[in-house]
Amino acid sequence: xxxxxxxxxxxxxxxxxxxxxxxxxxxxxxxxxxxxxxxxxxxxxxxxxxxxxxxxxxxxxxxxxxxxxxxxxxxxxxxxxxxxxxxxxxxxxxxxxxxxxxxxxxxxxxxxxxxxxxxxxxxxxxxxxxxxxxxxxxxxxxxxxxxxxxxxxxxxxxxxxxxxxxxxxxxxxxxxxxxxxxxxxxxxxxxxxxxxxxxxxxxxxxxxxxxxxxxxxxxxxxxxxxxxxxxxxxxxxxxxxxxxxxxxxxxxxxxxxxxxxxxxxxxxxxxxxxxxxxxxxxxxxxxxxxxxxxxxxxxxxxxxxxxxxxxxxxxxxxxxxxxxxxxxxxxxxxxxxxxxxxxxxxxxxxxxxxxxxxxxxxxxxxxxxxxxxxxxxxxxxxxxxxxxxxxxxxxxxxxxxxxxxxxxxxxxxxxxxxxxxxxxxxxxxxxxxxxxxxxxxxxxxxxxxxxxxxxxxxxxxxxxxxxxxxxxxxxxxxxxxxxxxxxxxxxxxxxxxxxxxxxxxxxxxxxxxxxxxxxxxxxxxxxxxxxxxxxxxxxxxxxxxxxxxxxxxxxxxxxxxxxxxxxxxxxxxxxxxxxxxxxxxxxxxxxxxxxxxxxxxxxxxxxxx
Ligand code: F6R
Numbered sequence: 193x194x195x196x197x198x199x200x201x202x203x204x205x206x207x208x209x210x211x212x213x214x215x216x217x218x219x220x221x222x223x224x225x226x227x228x229x230x231x232x233x234x235x236x237x238x239x240x241x242x243x244x245x246x247x248x249x250x251x252x253x254x255x256x257x258x259x260x261x262x263x264x265x266x267x268x269x270x271x272x273x274x275x276x277x278x279x280x281x282x283x284x285x286x287x288x289x290x291x292x293x294x295x296x297x298x299x300x301x302x303x304x305x306x307x308x309x310x311x312x313x314x315x316x317x318x319x320x321x322x323x324x325x326x327x328x329x330x331x332x333x334x335x336x337x338x339x340x341x342x343x344x345x346x347x348x349x350x351x352x353x354x355x356x357x358x359x360x361x362x363x364x365x366x367x368x369x370x371x372x373x374x375x376x377x378x379x380x381x382x383x384x385x386x387x388x389x390x391x392x393x394x395x396x397x398x399x400x401x402x403x404x405x406x407x408x409x410x411x412x413x414x415x416x417x418x419x420x421x422x423x424x425x426x427x428x429x430x431x432x433x434x435x436x437x438x439x440x441x442x443x444x445x446x447x448x449x450x451x452x453x454x455x456x457x458x459x460x461x462x463x464x465x466x467x468x469x470x471x472x473x474x475x476x477x478x479x480x481x482x483x484x485x486x487x488x489x490x491x492x493x494x495x496x497x498x499x500x501x502x503x504x505x506x507x508x509x510x511x512x513x514x515x516x517x518x519x520x521x522x523x524x525x526x527x528x529x530x531x532x533x534x535x536x537x538x539x540x541x542x543x544x545x546x547x548x549x550x551x552x553x554x555x556x557x558x559x560x561x562x563x564x565x566x567x568x569x570x571x572x573x574x575x576x577x578x579x580x581x582x583x584x585x586x587x588x589x590x591x592x593x594x595x596x597x598x599x600x601x602x603x604x605x606x607x608x609x610x611x612x613x614x615x616x617x618x619x620x621x622x623x624x625x626x627x628x629x630x631x632x633x634x635x636x637x638x639x640x641x642x643x644x645x646x647x648x649x650x651x652x653x654x655x656x657x658x659x660x661x662x663x664x665x666x667x668x669x670x671x672x673x674x675x676x677x678x679x680x681x682x683x684x685x686x687x688x689x690x691x692x693x694x695x696x697x698x699x700x701x702x703x704x705x706x707x708x709x710x711x712x713x714x715x716x717x718x719x720x721x722x723x724x725x726x727x728x729x730x731x732x733x734x735x736x737x738x739x740x741x742x743x744x745x746x747x748x749x750x751x752x753x754x755x756x757x758x759x760x761x762x763x764x765x766x767x768x769x770x771x772x773x774x775x776x777x778x779x780x781x782x783x784x785x786x787x788x789x790x791x792x793x794x795x796x797x798x799x800x801x
Pocket of ligand 1: 493494495496497539540541542543544545548591592593677678681796797798
């Protein structure tokens with residue numbers, strides 16, 4: 193989705209803005225642009241397609257000299273991805289340039305009003321109304337113009353404003369879209385994502401919704417929507433620059449798959465103290481809240497929803513609490529049964545997914561307490577929630593999530609064992625066994641990587657299958673859902689995941705000679721049942737690649753090929769089990785020459801509904 197950056201300081205702004213935009217590339221975009229203020233004049237250059245086009249058009253930034261500027265990567269919503277629709281947008285008199293991330297819901301009415309007043313629109317975007325409003329309200333006082341403009345806008349926005357009359361000054365405004373200020377020495381920044389800031393400063397300010405900030409090289413002043421100054425403490429970002437770089441790997445996705453043991457360790461170890469699971473600093477408060485919980489609803493999108501599916505098996509099995517898992521974009525359209533005895537668990541890597549945010553709001557309106565599992569500190573979802581458990585995966589750059597997903601699973605493992613103990617449902621011995629099993633997950637994950645050097649070869653063998661199926665039961669099924677999504681999003685092969693017993697109720701009609709079926713069979717208790725389903729598809733000519741426990745010989749009585757997963761407690765199998773399938777998806781996409789880190793049509797952080 194869109195990304196924004198802004199800079200004011202003693203260095204040439206354009207090269208810094210282009211660098212910031214490159215760091216935001218991973219979020220998905222289709223055009224980009226920058227605007228710079230120089231000697232009381234604003235100039236901008238925009239280009240559709242890759243940032244490389246913009247770099248070329250601006251001669252690496254040399255074509256736009258000046259020390260204050262703004263930049264944008266656009267993921268088209270209103271109007272095609274053309275140069276004209278790309279941001280920045282400029283006022284008719286050239287006094288203002290703006291960049292915008294979000295959607296202005298009342299733009300049609302505003303556009304009509306501004307057209308009637310004589311403003312000329314050049315683009316088809318919702319954004320352009322903002323720049324004309326600023327122009328209309330400006331009487332030499334930027335702060336007043338910003339406040340008047342913000343009061344007219346409905347929807348979500350992170351805005352960066354540049355004004356020809358205000359040398360060295362930038363304005364940044366936030367409403368329901370991510371926006372972070374970077375605090376430097378003799379220079380200041382803003383961006384929609386910390387990855388664009390960390391190579392310049394790790395000191396940041398997280399703005400609240402409705403706030404806006406004026407930035408000069410020496411100062412940052414934050415105001416609330418009434419114009420009253422508000423003080424903010426400066427936070428320190430824990431991610432380092434290397435974390436957002438490829439570090440010798442061909443793709444971010446492969447790097448992130450390989451980083452999983454480390455990310456899991458960082459997520460798990462601080463939460464186990466003296467053999468006991470501790471939920472960060474809210475252990476006691478959450479204990480009181482949890483005592484009243486009668487139902488749990490897990491809500492999320494995409495892979496995070498698949499993590500929620502694993503969570504349901506875990507929590508129901510360990511805690512004997514009724515758990516529903518709901519796709520966030522559907523939750524509020526079905527009059528859900530949520531009340532003050534419901535715990536809503538929201539799962540999100542980015543913390544900015546619009547549908548998940550809407551589901552949380554719906555849950556809160558109905559009285560639920562919200563616990564979120566989030567990777568990005570200070571994100572909207574983290575702020576909206578009563579309790580937050582962060583996954584310490586570090587920045588995830590590849591669009592297809594890997595370490596984001598497995599660290600979500602690790603938190604769900606910790607949480608469900610914590611809750612089961614709280615309900616008195618675990619013997620001391622079983623509790624210790626599960627805690628030990630969770631602590632071993634980073635090592636099990638590494639073993640999963642090491643056990644499967646054949647994934648590249650298998651990917652070559654099966655890369656031509658244009659349509660395939662993943663089957664499994666219980667937790668194996670939940671992992672199959674994620675494995676199937678991973679494959680389809682980066683390799684563009686059609687794939688579906690089915691509960692193994694469900695296939696014969698219709699979909700088996702699609703099984704024909706040569707069709708690949710990936711059968712997940714890591715749960716000993718269900719192994720024989722899944723083997724029967726494997727036999728059914730084999731009888732119809734399918735090729736079967738199984739995922740089975742390390743050492744399982746029986747699998748080869750039916751499977752053509754196999755990937756292996758180290759022995760783990762059955763309840764904790766999902767993390768090591770997904771790893772060879774992530775690698776399989778990666779190598780199939782690579783063999784087919786696909787754009788792995790930035791698959792077509794996808795964005796990293798889906799901030800529109
Ligand atoms: C798939 C993927 C998406 C996200 C989904 C939710 O690889 O990454 O399906 O899981 O868009 O995103 P977050 O977790 O940021 O809420």
